[in-house]
Amino acid sequence: MRPVIKPALARLWREKQTLQFGTVRRHARVIEGVDRRLAGFLELVDGSRDGPAVVAAGQRLGLSAEYCRAVLDSLGSSELLDDAQALRDVLELYPPARRELLGPDLASLSLVHPAPGEAAAVLQGRARARVEVRGAGRIGAAVGAALAAGGIGEVAVLDRGRVTARDCAPGGLPPGDIGRLRATAARELVHRATGAPVGERYRRPPAAPPPPALVVLAPRDGSAAYTGAAVDAQELMRAGIPHLYTGVLEHLGVVGPLVVPGASACGSCATLARRDEDEAWPRLLAQLIDEGPGRARLPACDGAVAAAVAGLAALHVQLYLDGSPPPSVDGWCELSAADGMVRRLRLRSHPDCGCLWQSSAPGRTGTMA
Ligand SMILES: [Zn+2]
Known part of the structure; x- marks a missing residue:
């Protein structure tokens, strides 16, 4: 996995050290205490490195490995991360002309299906x-x-x-x-x-x-x-x-x-x-x-x-x-x-139709609301 902070989310400073990702309430997340070094670390989570390489790069900024891992965990549990490798791999299923066109669609899927790699799996299903x-x-x-x-x-x-x-x-x-x-x-x-x-x-x-x-x-x-x-x-x-x-x-x-x-x-x-x-x-x-x-x-x-x-x-x-x-x-x-x-x-199933052979809901009635 190559973690990337979802590029579809806006990055907005609420105040000097409080960073907000996203504007739609369902997705918006706020990180407090973002000093210069943490801001630099967040810039490293751009999908170009795998997890250990991100931590190593964070250490070169003077942050401890434990701190870097904790930040990555926190970003993950806040649904801010996706797997850049999976996103790239799924686009490879399409001809080159189509990959760039699908970029915004995949970015949208990444918000709707929040776990890392999930959006790529959904698009793979569409491709098939x-x-x-x-x-x-x-x-x-x-x-x-x-x-x-x-x-x-x-x-x-x-x-x-x-x-x-x-x-x-x-x-x-x-x-x-x-x-x-x-x-x-x-x-x-x-x-x-x-x-x-x-x-x-x-x-x-x-x-x-x-x-x-x-x-x-x-x-x-x-x-x-x-x-x-x-x-x-x-x-x-x-x-x-x-x-x-x-x-x-x-x-x-x-x-x-x-x-x-x-x-x-x-x-x-x-x-x-x-x-x-x-x-x-x-x-x-x-x-x-x-x-x-x-x-x-x-x-x-x-x-x-x-x-x-x-x-x-x-x-x-x-x-x-x-x-x-x-x-x-x-x-x-x-x-x-x-x-x-x-x-x-x-629309409810109609009792005269008998089309719900898989149904386990005998109480359904045939009225429209
Ligand atoms: Zn029916």
Whole structure:
């Protein structure tokens, strides 16, 4: 381990000998009694030396070895240290163009996953993950780009047909792609998000890729917001593949539910819960799905809502893959174009659904809060 004081934390002098690391309350730490020699020692904890070498360098400043070790222990228990070697090693998994781009993302992970080496292990997990995004409209394409930029090893955005003006959005497909094949344009968007040099050819993944770690259901017409409409859901439930519904429907952006098959409430649970409130719902839904006759003639999609929803959906995917259940598990988040508020709604497993075969919570009921 090569200890480094997390470079993402600001270093601020509260007074002459009191040093504060970080500004956000959760991470901010204060060290008192920082004289010139201790300040010099802290400068040595820059990731260029291993622990014993830091102590030896501290001794050359006139500090005792015990004191130096105690300071390092204190920095470690205050979650101020990371392992610079592990951070460098994990970036080596990526092509050179991508390493610098991932620097701020890795610095963020280092704050969220505080133990030394933990952030590197989380990014290593992302590097090994394959995520599939179904739908290359305003939301899906941008989700794919955000996930690729966040270090997911392979992101496949699947769709048919050609790009139309209504598929284009900031962060997603640019207007210059109108008329191109959606699958090709989305693949190149994802490729560019990884920092691949302009003109570098895209290397095709193996013909039979491994099953995805997660699938994002983001159909272009936003119907994923009505989870029961996703025809892929049954196949994903059977295969045990986690999946996230997301879309913009009318004025509402929706992220969730993120379904962990057998362990959290699923899309059918949401449909059944809505049926409990409106018995005509299944009939209405049948007219919406698969480009049914009742669908909107010109689907609405506020561009700013689309960008925010895509970012939130990508964040929830990352959280799930990183090992922290996002709020879209057993719930969903709504962002309204009418007031800009994000709300989290709770989704319980529905007793008529029977999808929680892994559940050990028999008391769960089928109501939405
Ligand atoms: Zn269910």
